[in-house]
Amino acid sequence: MEMIIILLVLALLAFWVARIYNQLVELQNRHENGFSQIEVQLKRRYDLIPNLVETAKAYMNHERETLEAVINARNDAVAGLAAAAGKPGDAAAMSELAGAEGILGSAMSRFNVTMEAYPDLKASANMAQLSEELTSTENKVAFARQAFNDQVTEFNTYRNSFPPVLFASTFGFSSDAALMEFEDSQEIQAAPKVSF
Amino acid sequence: MNFFQAQNKARHNTRLLTALFIGAVISLVLLTNLLVLVFFVDSMPGTSLVNQVVNAPSQVWIYTSLGVVGLIAVASGFKFLALQGGGKAVAESLGGVLIHQNTRDSQQRQLLNVVEEMAIAAGMPVPPVYLIRENSINAFAAGFGIHDAVIGINQGTIDLLNRQELQGVVAHEFSHILNGDMRINLRIIALLNGILILGVIGGGLMRGSMFSRSRDRGALIALGIGLLIIGYGGTFFGQLIKAAVSRQREYLADASAVQFTRSTQGIANALKKIGTHSTGSRIESPQADENSHLFFGAIRSFSSMMATHPPLEARIKALDPNWVPSADQGKTISSSRSAPGASGFARGAAVSQLSGSANLPAAQRMIETADADLNQASHDTFEARALVYAMLLSHDDAVRGNQIQLIAQLAEPGVPELVPNMYRLLSDQDHQDKLLHLEQAMPTLKEMSRAQYQRFYDLTAKLIVADKAVDIFEWVVHRLITQELYAHFVKPHRSNGRITRAGKVAKQAGLILSLLATVGADNGDDQVSAYQRGQKIWGGSAHMARLKYFDHQALNQALERLRELNADLKQRFIDACSGVVNADGKLTSQEFSLIKGIAVTLGCPLPPVD
Numbered sequence: 001m002e003m004i005i006i007l008l009v010l011a012l013l014a015f016w017v018a019r020i021y022n023q024l025v026e027l028q029n030r031h032e033n034g035f036s037q038i039e040v041q042l043k044r045r046y047d048l049i050p051n052l053v054e055t056a057k058a059y060m061n062h063e064r065e066t067l068e069a070v071i072n073a074r075n076d077a078v079a080g081l082a083a084a085a086g087k088p089g090d091a092a093a094m095s096e097l098a099g100a101e102g103i104l105g106s107a108m109s110r111f112n113v114t115m116e117a118y119p120d121l122k123a124s125a126n127m128a129q130l131s132e133e134l135t136s137t138e139n140k141v142a143f144a145r146q147a148f149n150d151q152v153t154e155f156n157t158y159r160n161s162f163p164p165v166l167f168a169s170t171f172g173f174s175s176d177a178a179l180m181e182f183e184d185s186q187e188i189q190a191a192p193k194v195s196f
Numbered sequence: 197m198n199f200f201q202a203q204n205k206a207r208h209n210t211r212l213l214t215a216l217f218i219g220a221v222i223s224l225v226l227l228t229n230l231l232v233l234v235f236f237v238d239s240m241p242g243t244s245l246v247n248q249v250v251n252a253p254s255q256v257w258i259y260t261s262l263g264v265v266g267l268i269a270v271a272s273g274f275k276f277l278a279l280q281g282g283g284k285a286v287a288e289s290l291g292g293v294l295i296h297q298n299t300r301d302s303q304q305r306q307l308l309n310v311v312e313e314m315a316i317a318a319g320m321p322v323p324p325v326y327l328i329r330e331n332s333i334n335a336f337a338a339g340f341g342i343h344d345a346v347i348g349i350n351q352g353t354i355d356l357l358n359r360q361e362l363q364g365v366v367a368h369e370f371s372h373i374l375n376g377d378m379r380i381n382l383r384i385i386a387l388l389n390g391i392l393i394l395g396v397i398g399g400g401l402m403r404g405s406m407f408s409r410s411r412d413r414g415a416l417i418a419l420g421i422g423l424l425i426i427g428y429g430g431t432f433f434g435q436l437i438k439a440a441v442s443r444q445r446e447y448l449a450d451a452s453a454v455q456f457t458r459s460t461q462g463i464a465n466a467l468k469k470i471g472t473h474s475t476g477s478r479i480e481s482p483q484a485d486e487n488s489h490l491f492f493g494a495i496r497s498f499s500s501m502m503a504t505h506p507p508l509e510a511r512i513k514a515l516d517p518n519w520v521p522s523a524d525q526g527k528t529i530s531s532s533r534s535a536p537g538a539s540g541f542a543r544g545a546a547v548s549q550l551s552g553s554a555n556l557p558a559a560q561r562m563i564e565t566a567d568a569d570l571n572q573a574s575h576d577t578f579e580a581r582a583l584v585y586a587m588l589l590s591h592d593d594a595v596r597g598n599q600i601q602l603i604a605q606l607a608e609p610g611v612p613e614l615v616p617n618m619y620r621l622l623s624d625q626d627h628q629d630k631l632l633h634l635e636q637a638m639p640t641l642k643e644m645s646r647a648q649y650q651r652f653y654d655l656t657a658k659l660i661v662a663d664k665a666v667d668i669f670e671w672v673v674h675r676l677i678t679q680e681l682y683a684h685f686v687k688p689h690r691s692n693g694r695i696t697r698a699g700k701v702a703k704q705a706g707l708i709l710s711l712l713a714t715v716g717a718d719n720g721d722d723q724v725s726a727y728q729r730g731q732k733i734w735g736g737s738a739h740m741a742r743l744k745y746f747d748h749q750a751l752n753q754a755l756e757r758l759r760e761l762n763a764d765l766k767q768r769f770i771d772a773c774s775g776v777v778n779a780d781g782k783l784t785s786q787e788f789s790l791i792k793g794i795a796v797t798l799g800c801p802l803p804p805v806d
Contacts (some may be wrong), residue, residue: 006396010264015274022278026288037577037643040296058547092655127209140578143648150645 017044020164024173026157028089031151031177033093035088038180042101045137049074049108052130056111059121066107066114073104089152089177098181143182152177200767200800202375202797203446205762207693209380216437217387224394224430225264231422233259235415267397272390281388283339283346283378285323286490290336290481292326292348297575297620297640305606307362308575311347314366314638315505317456317559318374319795319803321680324346332475333357336490338371338378341799343680345373345689346592349626353492356473358468363556364453364462365492366502367692370554372450372799373453377445378490384441385487388434391518395427423430435502442489442504450511456554467493468778471508479492557647558804562632572630574636577643579618581652584637587630587673588659595663602662606649606655629786631792636674642678642684643785666748667716668786679796691799693762698735701761704754705769706731706738708794711751712776715786734772755797770800 013018023075060067080100084093156176159168168174233256271586279285296302308325315322320342328334331352336612339345347369357365372378401422405413421603454465470477470493477493488495494505505511512519563571573579585603590596604612622630644652656677660670695701713727727740773794795802 005263008270011267011393011397012270015270017275019278022289026281026285027292029288034645036293037296040298040300041445044300046648136610136614140576143578143608145611147643147648150647154646192795 017167020167021171021180023158024164024168024171026156027151027155028173028177031148032088034144034148034151035085035180037086037143038148039081041137041141041144042077045134045141046074046078046081048130048137049104049136052127052134055126055130056115056121056122059124060114061119063138069177070107070111073100073107074100076100077104088148089155091175091178094180149179149181152179170187202652203763205375206586207376213380213384213387213437213441215757217434220391220430220434221265221268224268224391224426225261225708227267227426228264228394228423229257229260231419231426232256235418235422252355264394267393268390269273271393272386272394272779274288276383276386277388281681281688282344284344284684286487287326287339287346287348288634290326290328290484290487291347292328292346294643295325295327296643298577300572303753306359307349307354307366310359310362310366313556313559313563314363314370314456316632316635317556317803318370318375318554318803320370321345322635322639323373324642325349327351327354328479328481330479330481331355332478332494333470333473334479335369335475335485335492338487338490339373340372340379340690341376341729342686343683343799344391345378350479352473352475357582360459360462360470361461361466363457363587364459364464364466367456367554368449368463368492370456371449372445372490375448375452377449378442384438384489387429388438391430391434392427395429396430397569398423398425398427420562438489439502439504443506445489445611446505446511446572450515454515457556458692458737464512467515469510471512476722511551527620529611554577555805562804563636566629566632567621567625570618570625570633574633575640577640578610579614580637580640581607582614582618583622583633583658584641584652584673584677585611585659586615586622587634587772588656588670589615589619592663599659599662600624601645601657602655606651606658609650627672627789630669631672631676631789634673638676638680646685649681666746667791668746668793671746671748671751672789672796675793676795689759689799691759691761693760695757695760696762698765698768700766701757702736702738704757705734705736705772707750707754708758709734709772710777711739711743711746712773712787712790715746715790716777716784717780722780726776729773729779730776733775734768736761754795757796759792766798766800770795770798 049070053070056063057065075102077097080093080097084090084097087093115121158164159173159176253371253493277430281288295308297308299305299308304327311325312322323337323339323345324347326346326348328348328350331351333356335347335349335353337345337347341361347366349365353365354362356577365656400420402417402424405416405420457463477491477495479491479495484491484495491505493508494503501741570583585599585607589599600612600615603615607615625633641649641652656674660666660674666674679689698705709727709730713723713730716726717723724740731737758766763767773791777783777791792802
């Protein structure tokens, strides 16, 4: 008769472990879905930047370097995003994307400083609209990133809690998912705010 | 069959299945007992098997029975727990990828539009949509009720079907939601899992004891084989029952889809495309098996007895009798069943059509004529919040000033800047328009993280009470947010329909009917006659309550109780509500908001009327 009790306990354990596994998968799926939300917004931003540069070109003939730096940084960020989208939560991919974003951010702020010298450009309706759109996209990126980080934190907290921590590695969840931290979140958020 | 009848039928089916399941468990217990007795109780030489069974010590019976029942309970319980997450959990377990509301992929955009139109046409919340990376043509719906439902669509479906066909498929899935099929299904999944576990353990026991040296080795192997047969045999019969029920529900869902879309073309062509597509409706993911009955088409080809779906030919013929000459019309579709909204009121003037029906043309018109900027804002995760905040801004300058300050302090960066523009866009919209945009925004708001939801929810609550009062519109906004987002982020509410006598809720029903009557007319006599009209439908005799102000707490308490009504009574109650509202032949925006909030809280769909 002990056998039956042992069986029951074993079954209970097996289901309990299965549930932990399912929970881990669910939380992982959720933060991966969260990343695609960031992706949508970042892509939007990367699409806007060439337009911005195109518009600026007409006015800033002598600032090729600045404009090129923006475009290069933007292209690197696009590549970083593509790499990160394949494995959201992977620490290396996330920091690479964050690095590319950081460079893009500083290129953008240099661009903004340069633009100060071109009142005509600042006054153009096209430019005003583009920078407005960039600002709002930037806010959206920040919001999506916050949601993603919340979801990653939820996953990590669960992964490191007891008892899931005992099984997480066995199930292939060997490391915490990486948060998406931009080097200087505050500055990045303000970066494309073209100061008029 | 309308929504309520379908719900009743679904409940009835569930009970039937549960009874069958209990029968199955009892026979499983008996069989296992028999096995144990035969192989383990030391047989006395010369006694017959019957004698042995009869003379077996009672402990053997008790322990074995407890063991089996315990195992089944544990297995079913865990599965049930896993399914508690509702539709979202099922979609995620199938590897679904959430399609974002602001997607820029044109195919996905079209799909979301089709789903949104259908949801609004059926008067239910817009469900989140998940993309399944499979190239066959299939789709599924999952969840407990209308508030936690999700829809999953294969990549192949959006690649290969045109808009009309997609509409047919989506309508089919919506009818599963409205017919309460998902709820039965989730239960069956859990119960079957309980039986299956016996087989799994039997298999384990058999393999394990192959290597054991114990004296009982032979007996253990035999017990293992026995359990294996019982478990898998039980599962087999369980699958048979499940498949039989599922096949019936498929015909019904096809028929409802026709009724929703007012066209047999879309769904019939989609089925024909499955027939000619190389992989048909096959799903590769092994997780799909236990959810096979939730899908649009069969996910595996089974023999006819085990098939979860009727044969394609039969389904197409039922929809399109001319498809094959001399076709046998097994089940014809009466697409002309009950023409909706016979009344000639202005837009949304009547709310009597509360059934499992859907009014697609009306929904499409509503979306088309709605403000394009607001449509867009409601689909943007970021702007949707500003939209809701703006809806709650007061017309009173002082109060609005306070509210704007609250938003500036508590909303996420970037949102406060958007609010004034939203407020301007909303200024010429009536309650019905605003609520449409709120419904559109729901799946968008579900994309927030839990922490963001909490912040959003707290701020909306603060905005609502900024003027120290709650009006009807604020109440319905709060109801919608709570009902739908709470179901998503915390846990879906599941009413059990345990109240079966109208007398038990006479006071609550009277209060709500009085409220509707008071709001609907200025004149005291009109109010009383409207109220009496409602009471006549409801069949109660309570006197109309005199209400001096809109007491949202009393209303919520009353609804809290009424949502435990069974489907029949819910229908009667909603009919009574529409009776009061339609008494004077016109629908004010106050009345619309109230009845919307009531329907949402009771979990009843409220389709628009021409």
